[in-house]
Amino acid sequence: MATVGQACLILALATCAYGIGASLYGASAGRRDWVESGRRSVYALAVLATAAFAILIAAFLRSDFHFTVVATHSSTTTPTFYRAAAAWSSQEGSLLLWVWLLSLWSSLVLFLVRRRLRDVAPYATAVLLGFGAFFTALLVFSVTPFHTVASAPAEGTGLNPLLRHPSMMIHPPMLYSGYTLWAIPFAFAIGALVVRRVDADWIRATRRFALAAWFFLGVGILLGARWSYAELGWGGYWAWDPVENASLLPWLTGTAFLHSVMVQEKRGMLKVWNVSLILATGTLAILGTFLVRSGILDSIHAFGASTLGVPFVSLIGVMIAGSVALIVTRRASLRTEHRLDSLLSREAVFLGNNLVLVGLAFVVFWGTFFPLISEAVTGEKAAVGPPWFDRYTVPLALVLVLLSGIGPVIAWRRATLANARRNFKWPIVAAAVTLVALIAFGVTQNVAAMTMFAVAAFVVTVVGQELVRGVSARRAMANEGPARALVSLVSRNRRRYGGYTVHVGMAVLFVGVAASTAFQHARDVRLSPGQTAAIGGYDVTYTNATARADYRGDRLERVNLGAVLDVKRKGRHVTTLRTERGYYPSTAAFASGSIVQGIFEGEATSEVGMKAGLTHDLWTAIRPDPEYLNKVIDALAAKTKGRSVDQQFTAVGNLLGVYRQGAFPAQFRLISSPLVTWIWLGGIVVFCGGLIALWPAPDAARRRATAGYAGRVARELGRA
Amino acid sequence: MDVLAPLIVIVLLAVVVWLVSGPLRAGASATEDPDVGRREDLEAAKEAKYREIRDAELDLRTGKLSEGDWRVIDRDLRAEAMELLRRLDELG
Numbered sequence: 001m002a003t004v005g006q007a008c009l010i011l012a013l014a015t016c017a018y019g020i021g022a023s024l025y026g027a028s029a030g031r032r033d034w035v036e037s038g039r040r041s042v043y044a045l046a047v048l049a050t051a052a053f054a055i056l057i058a059a060f061l062r063s064d065f066h067f068t069v070v071a072t073h074s075s076t077t078t079p080t081f082y083r084a085a086a087a088w089s090s091q092e093g094s095l096l097l098w099v100w101l102l103s104l105w106s107s108l109v110l111f112l113v114r115r116r117l118r119d120v121a122p123y124a125t126a127v128l129l130g131f132g133a134f135f136t137a138l139l140v141f142s143v144t145p146f147h148t149v150a151s152a153p154a155e156g157t158g159l160n161p162l163l164r165h166p167s168m169m170i171h172p173p174m175l176y177s178g179y180t181l182w183a184i185p186f187a188f189a190i191g192a193l194v195v196r197r198v199d200a201d202w203i204r205a206t207r208r209f210a211l212a213a214w215f216f217l218g219v220g221i222l223l224g225a226r227w228s229y230a231e232l233g234w235g236g237y238w239a240w241d242p243v244e245n246a247s248l249l250p251w252l253t254g255t256a257f258l259h260s261v262m263v264q265e266k267r268g269m270l271k272v273w274n275v276s277l278i279l280a281t282g283t284l285a286i287l288g289t290f291l292v293r294s295g296i297l298d299s300i301h302a303f304g305a306s307t308l309g310v311p312f313v314s315l316i317g318v319m320i321a322g323s324v325a326l327i328v329t330r331r332a333s334l335r336t337e338h339r340l341d342s343l344l345s346r347e348a349v350f351l352g353n354n355l356v357l358v359g360l361a362f363v364v365f366w367g368t369f370f371p372l373i374s375e376a377v378t379g380e381k382a383a384v385g386p387p388w389f390d391r392y393t394v395p396l397a398l399v400l401v402l403l404s405g406i407g408p409v410i411a412w413r414r415a416t417l418a419n420a421r422r423n424f425k426w427p428i429v430a431a432a433v434t435l436v437a438l439i440a441f442g443v444t445q446n447v448a449a450m451t452m453f454a455v456a457a458f459v460v461t462v463v464g465q466e467l468v469r470g471v472s473a474r475r476a477m478a479n480e481g482p483a484r485a486l487v488s489l490v491s492r493n494r495r496r497y498g499g500y501t502v503h504v505g506m507a508v509l510f511v512g513v514a515a516s517t518a519f520q521h522a523r524d525v526r527l528s529p530g531q532t533a534a535i536g537g538y539d540v541t542y543t544n545a546t547a548r549a550d551y552r553g554d555r556l557e558r559v560n561l562g563a564v565l566d567v568k569r570k571g572r573h574v575t576t577l578r579t580e581r582g583y584y585p586s587t588a589a590f591a592s593g594s595i596v597q598g599i600f601e602g603e604a605t606s607e608v609g610m611k612a613g614l615t616h617d618l619w620t621a622i623r624p625d626p627e628y629l630n631k632v633i634d635a636l637a638a639k640t641k642g643r644s645v646d647q648q649f650t651a652v653g654n655l656l657g658v659y660r661q662g663a664f665p666a667q668f669r670l671i672s673s674p675l676v677t678w679i680w681l682g683g684i685v686v687f688c689g690g691l692i693a694l695w696p697a698p699d700a701a702r703r704r705a706t707a708g709y710a711g712r713v714a715r716e717l718g719r720a
Numbered sequence: 721m722d723v724l725a726p727l728i729v730i731v732l733l734a735v736v737v738w739l740v741s742g743p744l745r746a747g748a749s750a751t752e753d754p755d756v757g758r759r760e761d762l763e764a765a766k767e768a769k770y771r772e773i774r775d776a777e778l779d780l781r782t783g784k785l786s787e788g789d790w791r792v793i794d795r796d797l798r799a800e801a802m803e804l805l806r807r808l809d810e811l812g
Contacts, residue, residue, distance in 0.1 A: 003725040007725075011729075011736055015736055015740065034743075036742075036743035037741065037742070037743045040740045040742060044735075047739075048736065201765070204764055205764070411784040411785050413793070418786075419784060419785070422783055423784065470782055473781035492774075712805055717770055717773060
């Protein structure tokens with residue numbers, strides 16, 4: 001089937017090339033048939049990419065080691081659940097995933113707008129097929145996933161153990177869905193600029209896709225954070241790592257875009273800003289795709305160095321140059337229709353929110369690329385760490401959360417002082433009460449965290465107040481009960497109340513971030529069984545060592561050395577934590593016949609011991625002391641040298657027994673961190689809000705009335 | 721498999737050619753009335769305008785807009801909606 005897969009890719013490339021030509025010719029010559037044919041090329045691309053992707057996934061599920069990519073990224077010992085994920089752990093598979101997702105979203109948007117934006121759509125089609133052509137060309141000429149060997153190896157290298165986590169099944173497809181979905185508004189913005197139709201029509205046609213991009217990218221980022229917290233063994237969820245930052249950049253500019261387009265829709269303002277934002281977001285999405293695998297920046301998430309630097313940098317260069325040229329040559333069409341009436345207006349708040357978000361994006365971009373910048377200027381690669389990022393992002397995040405509370409209750413065009421007083425009274429009271437309560441309980445160590453708690457209280461009260469007023473208005477209008485009125489209110493105004501829900505979720509999430517950063521206790525301690533360490537008011541005792549081996553069939557998959565820890569607070573038992581370090585024997589060790597020696601020469605992962613709660617997380621990860629362990633391993637390896645596999649497995653069993661019985665010391669990272677769970681809960685609320693905003697509104701009444709226009713407007717509004 | 725693979729590729733090629741060349745085979749005359757596209761655009765603009773009118777009304781009811789400000793905004797938005805209806809009717 002590799003031949004069919006490769007043929008699908010070649011056909012896909014040819015289809016993209018044809019579709020670009022047909023769309024551009026159709027648009028310039030006014031030939032609908034050619035435009036239509038170009039649009040169908042996108043559907044054909046979807047069919048071909050789906051077939052190619054299915055062939056690759058089937059090869060991984062079958063462990064068909066004739067496929068080089070399967071042999072180098074999977075193995076028969078890789079659990080079936082993770083074999084499909086192994087497809088996108090490879091560079092080839094991830095690029096194919098990109099093309100597949102792009103082809104699906106492109107087909108969907110072009111189907112939905114098949115009778116709309118007839119002047120813009122052909123150019124958008126050409127841009128989308130341009131992306132398709134770029135990625136399929138890479139897959140055909142540089143990194144084909146369908147390279148095969150005549151003689152398949154008996155066993156594959158296996159999936160990187162760090163990626164064997166449920167989040168990793170979903171995290172990359174979510175990120176890539178986000179990246180590819182940003183290509184949709186990007187392409188339509190280019191189309192709108194080309195034909196100089198820069199009103200809000202292209203924004204309305206692609207708004208749901210922009211929202212979906214924001215949603216999926218956000219889910220991907222949060223899953224990545226969760227994976228980092230639960231799997232990487234360092235105890236944090238965000239390290240300002242280049243790959244993490246690369247996904248955050250388009251999310252930040254995309255969030256700014258989702259807010260500022262409302263100003264263009266309502267007031268015809270910020271046209272240059274909006275097209276600039278979406279063109280930047282599309283470009284940053286490509287940069288994010290590239291950075292994950294480029295190896296140009298050191299990252300804990302980089303799983304291989306790419307050979308695709310030149311094509312990617314060229315594409316990014318073309319995107320930037322093309323975007324700038326289009327905006328400059330269309331600046332007359334992009335002139336604003338209105339001016340800002342007042343600084344006390346929603347437009348002004350959205351502008352402020354945009355400046356903060358773009359400011360955050362600039363800080364993240366500068367910090368991420370600083371090693372390259374410093375190397376270019378001074379010749380030395382210098383990196384900036386989390387304290388540098390925190391210095392700038394903390395105040396910006398505070399302002400951002402505050403603005404997310406002000407925005408919902410301030411009027412478009414001009415708010416009066418009387419309205420402002422009425423709308424801000426209770427939120428300000430809630431923020432003040434929170435501050436007083438924090439001071440009363442002695443939580444005064446960190447001013448930034450205290451401010452964040454107060455600002456979050458402000459936001460939650462604003463949204464609560466909005467819901468109460470909306471429900472009251474709805475009840476007065478429709479004579480409904482409170483629950484029914486709430487459902488009606490939200491379902492009739494999904495974009496508004498979905499957005500408010502997102503704001504509440506972000507406030508909760510930032511409370512979790514502020515608390516877990518400011519009030520975290522962390523210690524690295526070396527303990528032997530029976531010894532105790534104190535952390536954040538808890539006494540943690542290393543009770544006993546654990547050791548076991550996992551076999552898949554007759555193959556040794558992993559050796560786990562761990563610990564059981566008893567946690568007490570003021571002498572009372574709180575919980576028991578179990579943590580392990582998993583060692584995956586290297587394939588080379590098996591090949592050389594020295595299984596005992598090879599156990600610790602492969603990849604290693606941490607199984608975190610965690611007691612998560614609404615108020616506190618207790619977190620620990622073990623690293624067995626190599627000094628003691630190596631002595632035992634060397635002795636066993638010497639004894640079993642040249643012995644049969646069975647005898648070596650017996651030696652592994654002996655090693656585990658010795659570890660369990662012996663009083664080997666181990667290194668533990670202990671963390672007591674408040675409100676981490678609020679980050680995940682806040683994330684869930686954010687994405688519930690995103691879903692509410694994304695959910696299609698009920699079909700508006702489209703029946704035509706025969707009476708006068710004013711009466712028709714009133715009647716149709718009443719029906720919807 | 722050696723025989724099957726070329727067959728599958730030929731079938732895929734045929735499907736792609738059939739799918740993509742459909743509009744060209746039907747010719748320019750078979751494509752839709754250009755007014756259909758304009759009507760869809762105007763319908764979308766009308767729905768967006770209605771949404772703005774409802775938003776303004778909700779802003780009034782939740783205390784973000786004063787009665788006077790709302791009247792001005794609502795009158796402007798309804799006039800724009802009526803203009804869109806007129807243009808839709810012109811298309812027949």
